[in-house]
Amino acid sequence: MTQPLHLSLAGQALDALRELVLTGEILPGARVNEVEVANRLGISRGPLREAIRGLAAEGLVELVPHKGARVPFADAAEVRALFELRTALECEAAKLAATRRTEQDLDRMRAVSKESRKNYHAGVKFPHRLDLAFHQALLEAARSPHIAEQVRLVQQKVILTRTGLPDDPQHQHGSLDDHDELIELIEQQDWEKAAQIMRRHLSRTCAQIIKSLPD
Amino acid sequence: MTQPLHLSLAGQALDALRELVLTGEILPGARVNEVEVANRLGISRGPLREAIRGLAAEGLVELVPHKGARVPFADAAEVRALFELRTALECEAAKLAATRRTEQDLDRMRAVSKESRKNYHAGVKFPHRLDLAFHQALLEAARSPHIAEQVRLVQQKVILTRTGLPDDPQHQHGSLDDHDELIELIEQQDWEKAAQIMRRHLSRTCAQIIKSLPD
DNA sequence: TAACTGCCAACTGTCGACAGTTTACAGTTT
């Protein structure tokens, strides 16, 4: 969907701006000053404005007439709403993955799970990066590019809900077990239970994120 | 998601351009000539380019470096992929609707169904407009704005797959029965069966659209 | 001191122009 390796300044600006928002360098509530960001990226306002439109379409900024772009806040209700969408997408992805997975797909998922456990036992908290990697591997197995793309977008918004917050509670041990259970069910092609476990997994994740939100 | 009643030229251009693409005035495969369309809309290229970026994010045009925007073709495989996404979204919506529906929601859905049957018995083919209206009413009952927005986007792309084709085969009698069955199940809050019937309904619709595609 | 008003700076929205790339066409060669 974002295929052609954008070499245009607008394309680069889109990537750079998305990074700025997702890393919390531009915090929720902050307005995107066009001249400032344009200078920072070393480009003019034209391409930057195009990039801002792109980010707005991804939902990472809101467009307010004559006030430009603003990174949106997200409360618990918004997180719940996002997870409703994510649940719809990833439960279906789990079903499809259970139907379509190859041995390679299973290996990829197992590899991610193994690395996660290694980190966990070494005392390192389960990094968000590896959780994303697992879901990414599952989506590859599902072979539904449109669903994968939408999951990517909603994952971004979920990340945004936690930017600027003290520190990531990370996923706990339960997530690792959920992942392994999913792998097993997908291996057995039990798509019904796979969807069920995915729903439970996302429900837990959602609850944990909401719990970590400030008041 | 597209909330603030865009009064900017870029916002108006986005709406106008989307209409141009969805009505088939710009056919799949055609390139969007910036100067031509800008003149046609009576604006300069700046705002138009921003609108094009917006449309690209909606998936209604593809961006090719140094060649601008092009309305994408869609083959049977693409339609199937789109309906995988739509199934994920609308089955979950059916479940949510079955859980959350009020009497008002049910009335709205029944009203749409009634009008559809009236048209059908009067010999008028089931207009696409009313099919969209039913799904819209169901999404309102589901009360999940993010899911509703994504359904809108995917519906647009589905419409796009049929632009420029001889004539719409329309939905047949089966769809009306599906709709009524869905209403009943949602009324009874039988979310499991509602999702099941929605899946069957979308599967039928998908098959019919693919059948109507050229070669 | 509080509220109101008018001005000014900052920022967004828009436009026209220039530069670099692509594409089509004409001319040339084999």
Place this chain on the structure above:
DNA sequence: AAACTGTAAACTGTCGACAGTTGGCAGTTA
């Protein structure tokens, strides 16, 4: 006649400048 090449037109990508709006600040008045 077909293929190749060079050139010119067309189009996209980018920039700088101008116009209109918003928001804050100072000055004034009650």
